[in-house]
Amino acid sequence: MSGRRRAEPTGRWPRGWRTWAAAVVVAAVAGGGVGVGLGLIGRDRGTPGTTAVSESPAGEASEAPLPEARVTLPEGDLDSWWFGDSLVSGAGASDVEHRFVTLVARAMQRRAGWTTAGAALPLTDRRGLMRAVRDAPDPDVIVLSFGYDTSSPPAVFGRRLERLAVVLEERAPRAILMCVGAWRTEAKAAPYDRWITRVCEQFDGVPVPVATLFDRDDSRGPARRRALDAVGTLAPAGPRAPNDTGHAQIAARLLLRMGIDPVAGRAHGSGE
Template sequence: MIFGAIILGFTSEDSKVTPNIATSGRAGVQLGPAPLTVHRRQNGTTFVTIVGDALAAGRGASSFEEGFRRKVVDALRVGGRIDPVVTAPPEAPLSAIVSDAPIPERSSLVIVELGSLERIETQQQEEEFRQRYSDLIARVKVSAPAAPLLCLGAWRDQQDAFIIDAIIYDACSTDQNKFVQLTDIFERAGSRGPAGRPAYLGGGIGDVFYPNDAGHEAIAQRVLDSLSIEG
């Protein structure tokens, strides 16, 4: 689907670390080893909706198959059918993703990966991100009220992710949601780089920011460790 010059990719085939952020007064979000329960439909189908940016599109991986999104979808397909709806444009502003991403009512699970590419250097930018992210979460709850929600933190180091992760954490603070932090994977040796490696997106050349295949594998495992599929 094309919205102006923005291409959003839609397809029908396609944690376990406590946040190192101030948590006083932020009760209710599932942290630690407690998984988010996802129920398959009676016919064995899991309807998964993924809303993300270039990271969810597979940027940095050597191929589409090595991206964390594809790995998660493939793993969830084991033991039952999966019907994913994905919004993960390699290049698009957050405002377009928030307003245009489809959130089907039938969703059994919604995964949101947004915030890693946002620049927050002023109070206004912080408030704009908070409002847009909150608007998306509110839209998920209206469009797919029965779906549990998994919110991925920013793909940055702990210092750079602090404000963004706090905003995401606050937005995902109900019993049916779970916040999953990624900063420890970002900081882990071997999860990014080297610059110049062959990559699926980004002009075919990888950099030192986006996860390499090992980083995408670790993100996928973090997501899967955060879920308990029943039915």
């Protein structure tokens, strides 16, 4: 156990079993049927790079004030563990340096030490997910990102998500939850986002919708461009896949909900 203290989140999860903190980010659509087991995404110390995490000029990074629903991370070095579908692997990005997981790590590394590890698996792979949860080291941040592979009906997806959240509560009862919504149009995302919000709030989470990002003209395309696919190799991208700008927008929205300036990598509005 890390023994780090964190600020209490909003909500209702009972506390006191463990002293370490985790932020569980549930980025979710119906993670079923489309994906395959993708294995470990590896460990990355989040070495600072030159790519800034920011959205388009009219985007999230320039919004003020911050949304009321956000989390407060512990001070000091943080370890993160990411579970998710092919979006975690970087689907749609031009390379792994531009996937939202890496961009979050880069911004957080400017704040303090930050490590990233995890496994990319579809939500339907219950056994694989249970093994991954069982074998995960005690992290400060757990990120679930099932925001891309979409085939299960909303109710089926929601029950799977809820079962996983129950397991994570048992594994990480001190966790803070952030629940990122569906990577679809607002209309198509709505039934999934209702389940995401329901599960998230049941476990004291903060919903982080991203459908408005999907609807932006600059977040996707052009179709058939060479980009990362579900297994991390370059292939023609589909029209729904987030491009580098889309990944940067998702990363910036997550960081702002953590109270982190997406560009400076420090507490938003701290003036440091």
